Amino acid sequence: MPNLSNTAPNVCMFACLSDNYGYLVHHAASNSTICIDSPDPSKILEKANSLGWTITHILNTHWHADHAGGNEKIQKETGCRILGPKEVNSRLNAPLDETLSGGETLEFGDLQIQVLATPGHTLEHISYYIPSHNIAFVGDTLFALGCGRMFEGQPEMFWNSLKTIRALPDETQIYCAHEYTLANLEFALSIDPENTDLRNYGTKLKELRAADKPTIPTNLGMEKLTNPFLRADNPVFANFLGMNRYASENVFAHIRKMKDNF
The missing domain is CATH 3.60.15.10 (Ribonuclease Z/Hydroxyacylglutathione hydrolase-like)
Structure with missing residues:
Protein backbone atom coordinates (compact mmCIF):
# COMPACT_ATOMS: atom_id res chain seq x y z
CA MET A 1 0.00 0.00 0.00
CA LEU A 100 12.92 16.30 -21.95
CA SER A 101 16.58 15.45 -22.47
CA GLY A 102 18.15 15.65 -19.01
CA GLY A 103 19.13 18.60 -16.86
CA GLU A 104 15.59 19.88 -16.39
CA THR A 105 13.88 20.27 -13.01
CA LEU A 106 10.15 19.61 -12.95
CA GLU A 107 8.11 21.34 -10.26
CA PHE A 108 4.85 20.09 -8.80
CA GLY A 109 4.15 22.64 -6.10
CA ASP A 110 7.02 22.24 -3.64
CA LEU A 111 7.97 18.84 -5.10
CA GLN A 112 10.95 18.97 -7.44
CA ILE A 113 11.92 16.15 -9.79
CA GLN A 114 15.30 16.26 -11.49
CA VAL A 115 15.60 14.79 -14.98
CA LEU A 116 18.80 12.79 -15.51
CA ALA A 117 20.18 11.89 -18.95
CA THR A 118 20.84 8.14 -18.79
CA PRO A 119 21.26 6.92 -22.38
CA GLY A 120 22.55 3.49 -23.35
CA HIS A 121 19.55 1.18 -23.30
CA THR A 122 18.11 3.64 -25.82
CA LEU A 123 19.82 6.76 -27.12
CA GLU A 124 17.55 9.22 -25.30
CA HIS A 125 16.69 7.32 -22.12
CA ILE A 126 16.14 9.54 -19.09
CA SER A 127 15.58 8.92 -15.38
CA TYR A 128 13.69 10.87 -12.72
CA TYR A 129 15.17 11.71 -9.31
CA ILE A 130 13.36 13.22 -6.32
CA PRO A 131 16.24 14.51 -4.15
CA SER A 132 14.07 15.61 -1.21
CA HIS A 133 13.00 12.01 -0.62
CA ASN A 134 15.91 10.00 -2.11
CA ILE A 135 13.78 8.33 -4.78
CA ALA A 136 14.86 7.57 -8.35
CA PHE A 137 12.85 6.06 -11.19
CA VAL A 138 15.44 4.65 -13.58
CA GLY A 139 13.42 2.79 -16.21
CA ASP A 140 15.61 0.17 -17.88
CA THR A 141 19.00 1.77 -17.19
CA LEU A 142 19.61 0.08 -13.84
CA PHE A 143 18.03 -3.00 -12.29
CA ALA A 144 18.52 -4.67 -8.95
CA LEU A 145 21.88 -6.44 -9.52
CA GLY A 146 21.71 -5.66 -13.22
CA CYS A 147 21.30 -3.11 -15.99
CA GLY A 148 19.38 -2.90 -19.23
CA ARG A 149 20.53 -4.37 -22.49
CA MET A 150 22.62 -2.02 -24.60
CA PHE A 151 20.21 -1.92 -27.54
CA GLU A 152 21.20 1.45 -29.00
CA GLY A 153 24.03 3.03 -27.05
CA GLN A 154 27.76 2.47 -26.81
CA PRO A 155 29.68 1.17 -23.76
CA GLU A 156 31.13 4.53 -22.74
CA MET A 157 27.69 6.17 -22.99
CA PHE A 158 26.00 3.48 -20.91
CA TRP A 159 28.80 3.37 -18.36
CA ASN A 160 28.57 7.15 -17.89
CA SER A 161 24.82 6.79 -17.32
CA LEU A 162 25.39 4.18 -14.65
CA LYS A 163 27.93 6.46 -13.00
CA THR A 164 25.34 9.26 -13.01
CA ILE A 165 22.97 7.07 -11.03
CA ARG A 166 25.77 5.70 -8.85
CA ALA A 167 26.68 9.26 -7.83
CA LEU A 168 23.34 9.68 -6.07
CA PRO A 169 23.27 9.25 -2.28
CA ASP A 170 23.54 5.72 -0.91
CA GLU A 171 20.12 6.14 0.70
CA THR A 172 18.45 6.51 -2.70
CA GLN A 173 15.66 4.03 -3.32
CA ILE A 174 15.90 2.76 -6.88
CA TYR A 175 12.60 2.02 -8.61
CA CYS A 176 13.35 0.14 -11.81
CA ALA A 177 10.85 -1.09 -14.36
CA HIS A 178 11.15 -4.89 -14.19
CA GLU A 179 11.38 -7.78 -11.75
CA TYR A 180 14.54 -9.39 -13.14
CA THR A 181 16.32 -9.69 -9.83
CA LEU A 182 16.75 -13.43 -9.32
CA ALA A 183 18.09 -13.92 -12.85
CA ASN A 184 20.46 -11.02 -12.26
CA LEU A 185 21.51 -12.55 -8.95
CA GLU A 186 22.41 -15.83 -10.61
CA PHE A 187 24.63 -14.03 -13.10
CA ALA A 188 26.22 -11.77 -10.47
CA LEU A 189 27.16 -14.75 -8.31
CA SER A 190 28.70 -16.48 -11.32
CA ILE A 191 31.22 -13.67 -11.88
CA ASP A 192 31.61 -12.36 -8.31
CA PRO A 193 31.39 -15.50 -6.15
CA GLU A 194 33.59 -14.22 -3.30
CA ASN A 195 31.46 -11.12 -2.65
CA THR A 196 30.06 -11.65 0.85
CA ASP A 197 27.69 -8.69 0.55
CA LEU A 198 26.29 -10.19 -2.63
CA ARG A 199 25.77 -13.61 -1.10
CA ASN A 200 24.02 -12.18 1.95
CA TYR A 201 21.89 -9.88 -0.18
CA GLY A 202 21.02 -12.79 -2.43
CA THR A 203 19.65 -14.75 0.51
CA LYS A 204 17.28 -11.90 1.37
CA LEU A 205 16.19 -11.52 -2.25
CA LYS A 206 15.35 -15.21 -2.55
CA GLU A 207 13.28 -15.00 0.62
CA LEU A 208 11.33 -12.06 -0.79
CA ARG A 209 10.54 -13.84 -4.04
CA ALA A 210 9.66 -17.08 -2.23
CA ALA A 211 7.08 -15.03 -0.32
CA ASP A 212 5.85 -13.54 -3.62
CA LYS A 213 7.09 -10.10 -2.59
CA PRO A 214 8.85 -7.60 -4.89
CA THR A 215 12.58 -6.98 -4.66
CA ILE A 216 11.99 -3.38 -5.71
CA PRO A 217 12.79 -0.73 -4.63
CA THR A 218 16.42 -1.57 -4.16
CA ASN A 219 18.82 0.51 -2.07
CA LEU A 220 21.54 2.23 -4.09
CA GLY A 221 24.14 1.75 -1.35
CA MET A 222 23.62 -2.00 -1.53
CA GLU A 223 23.72 -1.92 -5.33
CA LYS A 224 27.10 -0.19 -5.20
CA LEU A 225 28.43 -3.13 -3.19
CA THR A 226 26.82 -5.94 -5.15
CA ASN A 227 25.77 -4.95 -8.68
CA PRO A 228 28.53 -6.00 -11.10
CA PHE A 229 27.55 -3.31 -13.60
CA LEU A 230 28.23 -0.58 -11.03
CA ARG A 231 31.61 -2.07 -10.13
CA ALA A 232 33.35 -2.06 -13.52
CA ASP A 233 35.92 0.43 -12.18
CA ASN A 234 36.61 -1.58 -9.01
CA PRO A 235 40.24 -2.72 -9.43
CA VAL A 236 39.81 -5.90 -7.39
CA PHE A 237 36.75 -6.93 -9.39
CA ALA A 238 38.40 -6.02 -12.71
CA ASN A 239 41.45 -8.04 -11.71
CA PHE A 240 39.26 -11.03 -10.88
CA LEU A 241 37.83 -10.78 -14.40
CA GLY A 242 41.35 -10.55 -15.84
CA MET A 243 40.69 -7.03 -17.11
CA ASN A 244 42.65 -4.83 -14.71
CA ARG A 245 44.54 -3.19 -17.59
CA TYR A 246 41.38 -2.20 -19.44
CA ALA A 247 39.39 1.04 -19.28
CA SER A 248 36.28 0.87 -17.10
CA GLU A 249 33.90 1.21 -20.04
CA ASN A 250 35.56 -1.81 -21.64
CA VAL A 251 35.16 -3.80 -18.44
CA PHE A 252 31.50 -2.78 -18.41
CA ALA A 253 31.09 -3.86 -22.04
CA HIS A 254 32.68 -7.22 -21.23
CA ILE A 255 30.30 -7.80 -18.32
CA ARG A 256 27.32 -6.75 -20.43
CA LYS A 257 28.30 -9.19 -23.19
CA MET A 258 28.73 -11.96 -20.63
CA LYS A 259 25.22 -11.27 -19.31
CA ASP A 260 23.78 -11.24 -22.83
CA ASN A 261 25.17 -14.74 -23.35
CA PHE A 262 24.50 -16.07 -19.86
Missing part, protein backbone atom coordinates in the same frame (compact mmCIF):
# COMPACT_ATOMS: atom_id res chain seq x y z
CA PRO A 2 1.19 3.55 -0.67
CA ASN A 3 2.26 5.85 2.11
CA LEU A 4 -0.70 8.18 2.69
CA SER A 5 1.25 11.12 4.11
CA ASN A 6 -0.12 14.53 3.16
CA THR A 7 3.29 16.10 2.57
CA ALA A 8 5.58 13.46 1.07
CA PRO A 9 5.01 12.06 -2.40
CA ASN A 10 3.16 8.77 -2.12
CA VAL A 11 4.55 6.04 -4.37
CA CYS A 12 2.19 3.25 -5.36
CA MET A 13 3.98 0.35 -7.06
CA PHE A 14 2.16 -2.58 -8.64
CA ALA A 15 3.00 -5.48 -10.95
CA CYS A 16 1.70 -5.41 -14.51
CA LEU A 17 2.28 -7.15 -17.85
CA SER A 18 4.56 -10.17 -17.40
CA ASP A 19 7.33 -8.62 -15.32
CA ASN A 20 6.89 -4.83 -15.38
CA TYR A 21 6.16 -2.54 -12.47
CA GLY A 22 3.75 0.36 -12.74
CA TYR A 23 4.29 3.49 -10.64
CA LEU A 24 1.95 6.24 -9.52
CA VAL A 25 3.40 9.13 -7.55
CA HIS A 26 0.75 11.19 -5.77
CA HIS A 27 1.57 14.61 -4.34
CA ALA A 28 -1.44 15.81 -2.39
CA ALA A 29 -0.16 19.35 -1.81
CA SER A 30 -0.13 20.09 -5.56
CA ASN A 31 -3.03 17.76 -6.37
CA SER A 32 -0.76 15.92 -8.81
CA THR A 33 -0.64 12.25 -9.69
CA ILE A 34 2.33 11.33 -11.83
CA CYS A 35 2.46 8.10 -13.78
CA ILE A 36 6.01 6.90 -14.43
CA ASP A 37 5.82 5.26 -17.87
CA SER A 38 2.64 3.64 -19.16
CA PRO A 39 3.23 -0.11 -19.50
CA ASP A 40 -0.35 -1.27 -18.90
CA PRO A 41 -2.89 1.54 -19.25
CA SER A 42 -5.90 -0.44 -18.07
CA LYS A 43 -4.14 -1.59 -14.91
CA ILE A 44 -2.75 1.88 -14.28
CA LEU A 45 -6.14 3.57 -14.63
CA GLU A 46 -7.77 0.93 -12.45
CA LYS A 47 -5.17 1.44 -9.73
CA ALA A 48 -5.47 5.23 -9.85
CA ASN A 49 -9.26 5.04 -9.63
CA SER A 50 -9.11 2.65 -6.68
CA LEU A 51 -6.97 5.18 -4.79
CA GLY A 52 -9.13 8.14 -5.77
CA TRP A 53 -6.27 9.71 -7.70
CA THR A 54 -6.61 11.41 -11.09
CA ILE A 55 -3.51 11.08 -13.27
CA THR A 56 -2.26 14.56 -14.18
CA HIS A 57 1.08 13.69 -15.80
CA ILE A 58 2.95 10.84 -17.46
CA LEU A 59 6.74 10.91 -17.27
CA ASN A 60 8.25 8.54 -19.82
CA THR A 61 11.78 7.17 -19.49
CA HIS A 62 12.17 5.89 -23.06
CA TRP A 63 10.31 4.90 -26.18
CA HIS A 64 9.79 1.13 -25.83
CA ALA A 65 6.16 0.04 -26.00
CA ASP A 66 6.17 -1.43 -22.48
CA HIS A 67 7.06 2.06 -21.23
CA ALA A 68 5.18 4.46 -23.48
CA GLY A 69 2.61 2.29 -25.24
CA GLY A 70 -0.19 3.32 -22.88
CA ASN A 71 0.27 7.06 -23.30
CA GLU A 72 -2.63 7.58 -25.68
CA LYS A 73 -5.23 5.65 -23.70
CA ILE A 74 -4.31 7.23 -20.37
CA GLN A 75 -4.29 10.72 -21.85
CA LYS A 76 -7.65 10.13 -23.53
CA GLU A 77 -9.16 9.03 -20.21
CA THR A 78 -7.61 11.70 -17.99
CA GLY A 79 -6.45 14.62 -20.13
CA CYS A 80 -3.01 14.31 -18.51
CA ARG A 81 0.11 16.03 -19.79
CA ILE A 82 2.89 13.76 -21.13
CA LEU A 83 6.61 14.52 -20.80
CA GLY A 84 9.58 12.46 -21.95
CA PRO A 85 12.40 12.10 -24.47
CA LYS A 86 11.57 12.96 -28.07
CA GLU A 87 12.10 9.31 -29.10
CA VAL A 88 8.72 8.51 -27.49
CA ASN A 89 7.07 10.29 -30.38
CA SER A 90 9.68 9.91 -33.12
CA ARG A 91 10.25 6.18 -32.60
CA LEU A 92 6.94 4.93 -31.17
CA ASN A 93 4.60 7.64 -32.47
CA ALA A 94 3.15 7.90 -28.97
CA PRO A 95 1.73 11.25 -27.81
CA LEU A 96 4.17 13.60 -26.12
CA ASP A 97 3.43 17.16 -24.97
CA GLU A 98 6.86 18.24 -23.78
CA THR A 99 10.33 16.98 -24.66
Whole structure:
Protein backbone atom coordinates (compact mmCIF):
# COMPACT_ATOMS: atom_id res chain seq x y z
CA MET A 1 0.00 0.00 0.00
CA PRO A 2 1.19 3.55 -0.67
CA ASN A 3 2.26 5.85 2.11
CA LEU A 4 -0.70 8.18 2.69
CA SER A 5 1.25 11.12 4.11
CA ASN A 6 -0.12 14.53 3.16
CA THR A 7 3.29 16.10 2.57
CA ALA A 8 5.58 13.46 1.07
CA PRO A 9 5.01 12.06 -2.40
CA ASN A 10 3.16 8.77 -2.12
CA VAL A 11 4.55 6.04 -4.37
CA CYS A 12 2.19 3.25 -5.36
CA MET A 13 3.98 0.35 -7.06
CA PHE A 14 2.16 -2.58 -8.64
CA ALA A 15 3.00 -5.48 -10.95
CA CYS A 16 1.70 -5.41 -14.51
CA LEU A 17 2.28 -7.15 -17.85
CA SER A 18 4.56 -10.17 -17.40
CA ASP A 19 7.33 -8.62 -15.32
CA ASN A 20 6.89 -4.83 -15.38
CA TYR A 21 6.16 -2.54 -12.47
CA GLY A 22 3.75 0.36 -12.74
CA TYR A 23 4.29 3.49 -10.64
CA LEU A 24 1.95 6.24 -9.52
CA VAL A 25 3.40 9.13 -7.55
CA HIS A 26 0.75 11.19 -5.77
CA HIS A 27 1.57 14.61 -4.34
CA ALA A 28 -1.44 15.81 -2.39
CA ALA A 29 -0.16 19.35 -1.81
CA SER A 30 -0.13 20.09 -5.56
CA ASN A 31 -3.03 17.76 -6.37
CA SER A 32 -0.76 15.92 -8.81
CA THR A 33 -0.64 12.25 -9.69
CA ILE A 34 2.33 11.33 -11.83
CA CYS A 35 2.46 8.10 -13.78
CA ILE A 36 6.01 6.90 -14.43
CA ASP A 37 5.82 5.26 -17.87
CA SER A 38 2.64 3.64 -19.16
CA PRO A 39 3.23 -0.11 -19.50
CA ASP A 40 -0.35 -1.27 -18.90
CA PRO A 41 -2.89 1.54 -19.25
CA SER A 42 -5.90 -0.44 -18.07
CA LYS A 43 -4.14 -1.59 -14.91
CA ILE A 44 -2.75 1.88 -14.28
CA LEU A 45 -6.14 3.57 -14.63
CA GLU A 46 -7.77 0.93 -12.45
CA LYS A 47 -5.17 1.44 -9.73
CA ALA A 48 -5.47 5.23 -9.85
CA ASN A 49 -9.26 5.04 -9.63
CA SER A 50 -9.11 2.65 -6.68
CA LEU A 51 -6.97 5.18 -4.79
CA GLY A 52 -9.13 8.14 -5.77
CA TRP A 53 -6.27 9.71 -7.70
CA THR A 54 -6.61 11.41 -11.09
CA ILE A 55 -3.51 11.08 -13.27
CA THR A 56 -2.26 14.56 -14.18
CA HIS A 57 1.08 13.69 -15.80
CA ILE A 58 2.95 10.84 -17.46
CA LEU A 59 6.74 10.91 -17.27
CA ASN A 60 8.25 8.54 -19.82
CA THR A 61 11.78 7.17 -19.49
CA HIS A 62 12.17 5.89 -23.06
CA TRP A 63 10.31 4.90 -26.18
CA HIS A 64 9.79 1.13 -25.83
CA ALA A 65 6.16 0.04 -26.00
CA ASP A 66 6.17 -1.43 -22.48
CA HIS A 67 7.06 2.06 -21.23
CA ALA A 68 5.18 4.46 -23.48
CA GLY A 69 2.61 2.29 -25.24
CA GLY A 70 -0.19 3.32 -22.88
CA ASN A 71 0.27 7.06 -23.30
CA GLU A 72 -2.63 7.58 -25.68
CA LYS A 73 -5.23 5.65 -23.70
CA ILE A 74 -4.31 7.23 -20.37
CA GLN A 75 -4.29 10.72 -21.85
CA LYS A 76 -7.65 10.13 -23.53
CA GLU A 77 -9.16 9.03 -20.21
CA THR A 78 -7.61 11.70 -17.99
CA GLY A 79 -6.45 14.62 -20.13
CA CYS A 80 -3.01 14.31 -18.51
CA ARG A 81 0.11 16.03 -19.79
CA ILE A 82 2.89 13.76 -21.13
CA LEU A 83 6.61 14.52 -20.80
CA GLY A 84 9.58 12.46 -21.95
CA PRO A 85 12.40 12.10 -24.47
CA LYS A 86 11.57 12.96 -28.07
CA GLU A 87 12.10 9.31 -29.10
CA VAL A 88 8.72 8.51 -27.49
CA ASN A 89 7.07 10.29 -30.38
CA SER A 90 9.68 9.91 -33.12
CA ARG A 91 10.25 6.18 -32.60
CA LEU A 92 6.94 4.93 -31.17
CA ASN A 93 4.60 7.64 -32.47
CA ALA A 94 3.15 7.90 -28.97
CA PRO A 95 1.73 11.25 -27.81
CA LEU A 96 4.17 13.60 -26.12
CA ASP A 97 3.43 17.16 -24.97
CA GLU A 98 6.86 18.24 -23.78
CA THR A 99 10.33 16.98 -24.66
CA LEU A 100 12.92 16.30 -21.95
CA SER A 101 16.58 15.45 -22.47
CA GLY A 102 18.15 15.65 -19.01
CA GLY A 103 19.13 18.60 -16.86
CA GLU A 104 15.59 19.88 -16.39
CA THR A 105 13.88 20.27 -13.01
CA LEU A 106 10.15 19.61 -12.95
CA GLU A 107 8.11 21.34 -10.26
CA PHE A 108 4.85 20.09 -8.80
CA GLY A 109 4.15 22.64 -6.10
CA ASP A 110 7.02 22.24 -3.64
CA LEU A 111 7.97 18.84 -5.10
CA GLN A 112 10.95 18.97 -7.44
CA ILE A 113 11.92 16.15 -9.79
CA GLN A 114 15.30 16.26 -11.49
CA VAL A 115 15.60 14.79 -14.98
CA LEU A 116 18.80 12.79 -15.51
CA ALA A 117 20.18 11.89 -18.95
CA THR A 118 20.84 8.14 -18.79
CA PRO A 119 21.26 6.92 -22.38
CA GLY A 120 22.55 3.49 -23.35
CA HIS A 121 19.55 1.18 -23.30
CA THR A 122 18.11 3.64 -25.82
CA LEU A 123 19.82 6.76 -27.12
CA GLU A 124 17.55 9.22 -25.30
CA HIS A 125 16.69 7.32 -22.12
CA ILE A 126 16.14 9.54 -19.09
CA SER A 127 15.58 8.92 -15.38
CA TYR A 128 13.69 10.87 -12.72
CA TYR A 129 15.17 11.71 -9.31
CA ILE A 130 13.36 13.22 -6.32
CA PRO A 131 16.24 14.51 -4.15
CA SER A 132 14.07 15.61 -1.21
CA HIS A 133 13.00 12.01 -0.62
CA ASN A 134 15.91 10.00 -2.11
CA ILE A 135 13.78 8.33 -4.78
CA ALA A 136 14.86 7.57 -8.35
CA PHE A 137 12.85 6.06 -11.19
CA VAL A 138 15.44 4.65 -13.58
CA GLY A 139 13.42 2.79 -16.21
CA ASP A 140 15.61 0.17 -17.88
CA THR A 141 19.00 1.77 -17.19
CA LEU A 142 19.61 0.08 -13.84
CA PHE A 143 18.03 -3.00 -12.29
CA ALA A 144 18.52 -4.67 -8.95
CA LEU A 145 21.88 -6.44 -9.52
CA GLY A 146 21.71 -5.66 -13.22
CA CYS A 147 21.30 -3.11 -15.99
CA GLY A 148 19.38 -2.90 -19.23
CA ARG A 149 20.53 -4.37 -22.49
CA MET A 150 22.62 -2.02 -24.60
CA PHE A 151 20.21 -1.92 -27.54
CA GLU A 152 21.20 1.45 -29.00
CA GLY A 153 24.03 3.03 -27.05
CA GLN A 154 27.76 2.47 -26.81
CA PRO A 155 29.68 1.17 -23.76
CA GLU A 156 31.13 4.53 -22.74
CA MET A 157 27.69 6.17 -22.99
CA PHE A 158 26.00 3.48 -20.91
CA TRP A 159 28.80 3.37 -18.36
CA ASN A 160 28.57 7.15 -17.89
CA SER A 161 24.82 6.79 -17.32
CA LEU A 162 25.39 4.18 -14.65
CA LYS A 163 27.93 6.46 -13.00
CA THR A 164 25.34 9.26 -13.01
CA ILE A 165 22.97 7.07 -11.03
CA ARG A 166 25.77 5.70 -8.85
CA ALA A 167 26.68 9.26 -7.83
CA LEU A 168 23.34 9.68 -6.07
CA PRO A 169 23.27 9.25 -2.28
CA ASP A 170 23.54 5.72 -0.91
CA GLU A 171 20.12 6.14 0.70
CA THR A 172 18.45 6.51 -2.70
CA GLN A 173 15.66 4.03 -3.32
CA ILE A 174 15.90 2.76 -6.88
CA TYR A 175 12.60 2.02 -8.61
CA CYS A 176 13.35 0.14 -11.81
CA ALA A 177 10.85 -1.09 -14.36
CA HIS A 178 11.15 -4.89 -14.19
CA GLU A 179 11.38 -7.78 -11.75
CA TYR A 180 14.54 -9.39 -13.14
CA THR A 181 16.32 -9.69 -9.83
CA LEU A 182 16.75 -13.43 -9.32
CA ALA A 183 18.09 -13.92 -12.85
CA ASN A 184 20.46 -11.02 -12.26
CA LEU A 185 21.51 -12.55 -8.95
CA GLU A 186 22.41 -15.83 -10.61
CA PHE A 187 24.63 -14.03 -13.10
CA ALA A 188 26.22 -11.77 -10.47
CA LEU A 189 27.16 -14.75 -8.31
CA SER A 190 28.70 -16.48 -11.32
CA ILE A 191 31.22 -13.67 -11.88
CA ASP A 192 31.61 -12.36 -8.31
CA PRO A 193 31.39 -15.50 -6.15
CA GLU A 194 33.59 -14.22 -3.30
CA ASN A 195 31.46 -11.12 -2.65
CA THR A 196 30.06 -11.65 0.85
CA ASP A 197 27.69 -8.69 0.55
CA LEU A 198 26.29 -10.19 -2.63
CA ARG A 199 25.77 -13.61 -1.10
CA ASN A 200 24.02 -12.18 1.95
CA TYR A 201 21.89 -9.88 -0.18
CA GLY A 202 21.02 -12.79 -2.43
CA THR A 203 19.65 -14.75 0.51
CA LYS A 204 17.28 -11.90 1.37
CA LEU A 205 16.19 -11.52 -2.25
CA LYS A 206 15.35 -15.21 -2.55
CA GLU A 207 13.28 -15.00 0.62
CA LEU A 208 11.33 -12.06 -0.79
CA ARG A 209 10.54 -13.84 -4.04
CA ALA A 210 9.66 -17.08 -2.23
CA ALA A 211 7.08 -15.03 -0.32
CA ASP A 212 5.85 -13.54 -3.62
CA LYS A 213 7.09 -10.10 -2.59
CA PRO A 214 8.85 -7.60 -4.89
CA THR A 215 12.58 -6.98 -4.66
CA ILE A 216 11.99 -3.38 -5.71
CA PRO A 217 12.79 -0.73 -4.63
CA THR A 218 16.42 -1.57 -4.16
CA ASN A 219 18.82 0.51 -2.07
CA LEU A 220 21.54 2.23 -4.09
CA GLY A 221 24.14 1.75 -1.35
CA MET A 222 23.62 -2.00 -1.53
CA GLU A 223 23.72 -1.92 -5.33
CA LYS A 224 27.10 -0.19 -5.20
CA LEU A 225 28.43 -3.13 -3.19
CA THR A 226 26.82 -5.94 -5.15
CA ASN A 227 25.77 -4.95 -8.68
CA PRO A 228 28.53 -6.00 -11.10
CA PHE A 229 27.55 -3.31 -13.60
CA LEU A 230 28.23 -0.58 -11.03
CA ARG A 231 31.61 -2.07 -10.13
CA ALA A 232 33.35 -2.06 -13.52
CA ASP A 233 35.92 0.43 -12.18
CA ASN A 234 36.61 -1.58 -9.01
CA PRO A 235 40.24 -2.72 -9.43
CA VAL A 236 39.81 -5.90 -7.39
CA PHE A 237 36.75 -6.93 -9.39
CA ALA A 238 38.40 -6.02 -12.71
CA ASN A 239 41.45 -8.04 -11.71
CA PHE A 240 39.26 -11.03 -10.88
CA LEU A 241 37.83 -10.78 -14.40
CA GLY A 242 41.35 -10.55 -15.84
CA MET A 243 40.69 -7.03 -17.11
CA ASN A 244 42.65 -4.83 -14.71
CA ARG A 245 44.54 -3.19 -17.59
CA TYR A 246 41.38 -2.20 -19.44
CA ALA A 247 39.39 1.04 -19.28
CA SER A 248 36.28 0.87 -17.10
CA GLU A 249 33.90 1.21 -20.04
CA ASN A 250 35.56 -1.81 -21.64
CA VAL A 251 35.16 -3.80 -18.44
CA PHE A 252 31.50 -2.78 -18.41
CA ALA A 253 31.09 -3.86 -22.04
CA HIS A 254 32.68 -7.22 -21.23
CA ILE A 255 30.30 -7.80 -18.32
CA ARG A 256 27.32 -6.75 -20.43
CA LYS A 257 28.30 -9.19 -23.19
CA MET A 258 28.73 -11.96 -20.63
CA LYS A 259 25.22 -11.27 -19.31
CA ASP A 260 23.78 -11.24 -22.83
CA ASN A 261 25.17 -14.74 -23.35
CA PHE A 262 24.50 -16.07 -19.86
